[in-house]
Amino acid sequence: MSAETHFKTAAEDRISLRQKTAYAVGMLVNNLQAAALPAMVVILNLGLGMDPVLVGLLGAIPRIFDAVSDPMLGYISDNTRSRWGRRRPFIFTGALIAGLIFALMWQLPEGHSQPFYFWTFMVASILFFLAYTVYATPFVAFGYEMTPDYHERTRLHAFANTVGQLAWLGVPWFYAIMASSLFRDTVHGARVLAVWVGVIVAILGIVPAIFCREKQTVPPKAAEGLLENMAEFLKGIGTTFKCGPFVKLCGATFLVFNGFQLGMSFSLYVMIYYLFSGNDSQAGKLMGTFGSLTAIFTLCVIPLTGWIATRIGKRKTFLITISLSIVGYAIKWVGYNPDHPYWLLFSAPLVAFGTGALFTLMGSMISDVCDYDELQTHQRREGVFGAIYWWMVKVGMALAGLLTGVLLKVSGFDVALGAGQADKTLFLLRVFDVGIPILTSAIALGIIATYTITEGKAHEIRGELERRRGKVSEEKR
Template identity: 45%
Template sequence: MHLNKNMSHYDTAAKDRIPLGEKAAYGTGTLVLNLLPAALGIFAFFLITAFGVDPILAGLLGGLPRLFDAITDPIMGFITDNTKSRWGRRRPYIVVGAILSGTCFALLWQLDPANSQNYTFWYILLFSMAFTIGNTMFATPFVGLGYEMTSDYKERTRLMATSQFMGQIAWMIVPWFWVMIADPDLFDSQAQGVRHLAIYVSGACIVLGIVPGLFCKGIDSSHIDNRAEISFRTLSSNVMGIFRSIGQAFKNAAFVRLCGATFFVFNGFQLVASFSYFIIVFHMFDGDYGATGSWPAWFSTVSAFVTAFLVIPIVSWMANKWGKRKAFIISTVLSIFGYALKWYGFNPENPWLMFMPIPLMSFGIGGLFTLMLSMTADVCDLDELNNGMPRKEGTFAAIYWLMVKLGQALALILSGVVLKLVGFDAGVATQSVETMTNLRIADIIIPASTAALAILMMWNYDITEEKAHQIKEKLIERRGDI
């Protein structure tokens, strides 16, 4: 079947529009999706400084749950795609997963520095595994639900723009956890700060996390056929079904492009994410933590604020005006210019200039998830056209976010390698001029290069607005409007 690739424009039908309140309800889930890992990353730092865990063991505690994640994500995707319930395929898991992940997150950090290192290691590892199960149970169906809340090309972008806007609230708040935990006026010790903040984060995530499960509507699952039976009796056939679904996803060239582009942009961004902190401290303030104060926290908060209020609305407008592929390419090019401006922005003579690159630089991540999640929803339609029922939003969500997590894990490893290569020595108060120059160059070249690779990856992405509507019409003709 040949599908015309020429761009055309369609008005969103009333039945395909999502009410603003429902978009906001979905956005609360995205806030949780960002808040939990962001807080987890900060709290993990204090395993070493507050609870005395050996750095090597701390690294294992960060890595082993990610490997477990790689197993649980596709399994959960298959389960949610094939679930039959009166409440739909996604919503029960979202509610239960929010409660389980939030509860396990709070328990995970109720540690005592007086405990033995062996006890702390196994305590953290076991609760990390339990948290991973709960988080997977929440995140995979939640992302899959977003893919199916509307079948309209443009409304999908509007939904993801709203959800990513709300998700940025997490990145406005979390950088201040560093300041709060270290503040003796708030907490008697870092350990106490971690324990208390973990409870607050947990409560917020439970309350906000169940909202999309209660108020967001997905596809009428009674019209989904060819679903596999999920039971112990069918375990072997279910395992084969998981591998078959994964294979079909990776045969989808458009989806592979989305995964590849996401891996490049996010990996490059994450790889240098900590470098800004080091550059602010050691280049701009010559290793004086007192003079540095809250500048790094403000840098992160302003970045999130600009992403939410400036970048995401512009990206959404560009996508619905010129198409999602063009919007992604434009956004990524702008981010490359933003990375280059960091050379002039991180100026010891004028700290305020550090905010100069943010408006352009923020188009990288702000455009990435707003557009990629919207485009993955379009890909799910193409998969149904090619492979039939059941629709596999959960499987695509699992694989897509697995790419994000693998990129994040690789970035954490490579960032340490880069710091070593440039000669950074955390044990000295003042770094050499050569070290800081090399670090600043890496801070620009790495994300700019990976962004350029992402543009190449997306150059021939071919699901236009016209093609998306033709796919939609074919599906409605085949099985009706669901």
């Protein structure tokens, strides 16, 4: 069968608008939790005066706990039996706890030492990420199993990610909000803003748990006893890492997203100290404008990506969109011009193709991989696949958080110097900002060029699975 074969979505495989909307609200909350903490953590350095290496450790260590807990929660969710389903109880509980912890973790009292702030925030961050895992891992798995159709999966993730992108419209303005005249200082602004974010997470996060309905999927029988369950868990992790197409998706995401995250970690520093000579208010406005403009273009990129992918395939669409984002990063170098700081905005439309297309395609492609895996292993393991995928992302984010602090040191940045940063420091900050995502995205293109699950292949896999399931059902009669 040709890889170019195109199949029409059957009516029974369509997801209703109500279900898509409820899931999309959950995606908004998922993105808000992922984006809010990195957007606010700069306050620890610029507001409380913490050493950038300590801030880097705060960005890295809690995510390691988060990454370790993800596969465990995925395994637990896959094997949960309850009257409310495998995913919904975790989504409901995780949203409430994560919202509460996020609101409390920023209520840092004034006048304490760096070790006090470091260890207080460390413990709070670990607790927050554990709660976030309880929400996010079953939520992501939920999206993988809502439809068996190749194209409807893309439409679902395009719709959900479009709504989820609204979080990125507001998050770039967080620093400008915290530095505004509404508050005494940025630390006070962070305290109040955290409460707002926590309430939104708690209220909207329970929407998919209440309004989405799970398919009646019977999980595999869990092994009895702690040791048996641990053995099954570790065996499943090993099997997952042997799935070639999945490893390629993880590698590409690790490179594209975390390259973007690491590069953007330096953007505010470049704006404050290179473009505006230490004026954080003007830098905050440019950061907000750039971030919001990028988010607006991403809102356009996501449905466009979905539309293109249903016509030329997911792999080809990835190669096109990520290539466009590389051009956007290159334009940023020219846009960093102190005489014309708002030239930076010209890069936003193309930069938007990076993460905007990435998660729209990857969510759909991992759904296909779950079918591929079932064909090989005779198991449905959306929870584990989603957990391992985000485990890779979060390990990368931990590494990015750590490298941000290290590279700031390498650049010679010193917050005490204010606008008097050395020319070499300002040059290296721009190199890190622009060069890192270009390099990582280019490597990701090479990886996905070898990805082999096409529409035709996915259709063949689904047909074989349905024949197998039908045969099993008959044998049980």
